Amino acid sequence: xxxxxxxxxxxxxxxxxxxxxxxxxxxxxxxxxxxxxxxxxxxxxxxxxxxxxxxxxxxxxxxxxxxxxxxxxxxxxxxxxxxxxxxxxxxxxxxxxxxxxxxxxxxxxxxxxxxx
Amino acid sequence: xxxxxxxxxxxxxxxxxxxxxxxxxxxxxxxxxxxxxxxxxxxxxxxxxxxxxxxxxxxxxxxxxxxxxxxxxxxxxxxxxxxxxxxxxxxxxxxxxxxxxxxxxxxxxxxxx
Numbered sequence: 001x002x003x004x005x006x007x008x009x010x011x012x013x014x015x016x017x018x019x020x021x022x023x024x025x026x027x028x029x030x031x032x033x034x035x036x037x038x039x040x041x042x043x044x045x046x047x048x049x050x051x052x053x054x055x056x057x058x059x060x061x062x063x064x065x066x067x068x069x070x071x072x073x074x075x076x077x078x079x080x081x082x083x084x085x086x087x088x089x090x091x092x093x094x095x096x097x098x099x100x101x102x103x104x105x106x107x108x109x110x111x112x113x114x115x116x
Numbered sequence: 117x118x119x120x121x122x123x124x125x126x127x128x129x130x131x132x133x134x135x136x137x138x139x140x141x142x143x144x145x146x147x148x149x150x151x152x153x154x155x156x157x158x159x160x161x162x163x164x165x166x167x168x169x170x171x172x173x174x175x176x177x178x179x180x181x182x183x184x185x186x187x188x189x190x191x192x193x194x195x196x197x198x199x200x201x202x203x204x205x206x207x208x209x210x211x212x213x214x215x216x217x218x219x220x221x222x223x224x225x226x227x228x229x
Contacts, residue, residue, distance in 0.1 A: 035218075037166075045158070045166060045209055047218040059216040062117075095165055101213040102156040102171035109165055 002026040002105045004079075004096045009110030016086050020110055022079035022096030030054075030074040033100035036081050038092035039109070046092075049081065050100050063089075086114045118142050118212050122221035128229040135197040137224045139210035144190045147214060154214040157186055157195045160223075161206045169195070169208075202228060 008020040022034070035050040049060045049070040058070050069082040079096055091114045097103035119142040129135040145154045153173035158166040168177045170186035173193055183198045197204055205228060210221040 044207075044223045045160075045211070045220040047211070047220065050216070050218070061217040100218075101154060102168055102211075103158075103166070104168050104171075104177065106165035106167070 002098065004098065004105055004107040006094060006096045006107040006110035009094065009112045011113045011115065012086055013116050014087060014114055016114070017082070017084045018086065018112060020081040020083065020094055020096075020112070022081075022107060024077045024079065024096075024098075027098070027105075029072075029077040032098050034072060034079045035097045035100060035103060036070060036079075037095045037097055037103070037106075038090075038112075039095070040089075040092040043092075048094070051079070052100075083112070086112075088114050090114050117217055118145065118215060118219050120210055120212055120219050120221040122208075122210060122224045124224060125222065126225040126227065128227045129197075129200045130229045131202065132199050133229075135200050135204070135226055137195040137208050137210075137226070139188075139193040139195070139221050141191045141193075141212055141214075143214075145212045145214035146190060153189050153193070154212055155188070155193050156211045156213065158209045158211065159204075159206045160209065166209065197226070200226070200228070 003025045005023045036048040051070045067085045071080045093109040095109045096107045098105040121140045123138045155173040157170040160166040174186045185196045207223045
């Protein structure tokens with residue numbers, strides 16, 4: 001069974017940093033693009049970033065460019081999102097999802113709250 | 117960025133009746149590399165992550181009931197629920213994967229009338 005499980009969320013002050021992790025199992029992680037998608041409280045879905053199978057290509061939504069970094073460790077079947085200089089508008093549930101053209105598997109999400 | 121616009125924002129349909137959700141992209145999402153429409157549909161129930169329903173606009177994900185159908189091409193797409201069931205109450209999103217940033221529609225909330 002394909003499974004992705006996010007962790008690392010929490011409460012952080014504006015300007016702070018947080019690193020999200022996503023542990024993948026049940027599929028050959030190194031053969032798949034991976035993505036992060038977020039959802040602010042009561043709002044819709046927003047694609048954040050994706051990364052190619054070997055990590056050689058990364059894409060970001062403009063609002064996080066220069067602040068967030070997506071990475072992966074294929075030996076550990078893990079995906080990461082390093083979030084720096086966090087803002088209140090980054091408050092959301094962050095989902096790890098498989099794929100780039102469509103997201104076949106999603107985790108339950110990890111909640112990030114940016115507040116003083 | 118490609119803007120995805122769904123209509124309506126919400127709809128209430130009687131059990132057993134048809135529900136139709138539209139999604140319009142600000143430019144064509146047909147990939148020149150594979151001639152496919154780079155459009156997916158997701159269902160999100162309260163407190164749950166999204167669930168993939170369709171990809172390439174009309175390819176049904178495994179396990180999705182056949183009362184759901186996806187159609188359209190180019191810039192105009194439709195998700196249809198032919199006979200609404202109580203378990204279909206959810207918010208539905210379209211997403212384009214023609215270019216980055218991948219963008220979602222604002223969502224359409226489907227309720228029981």
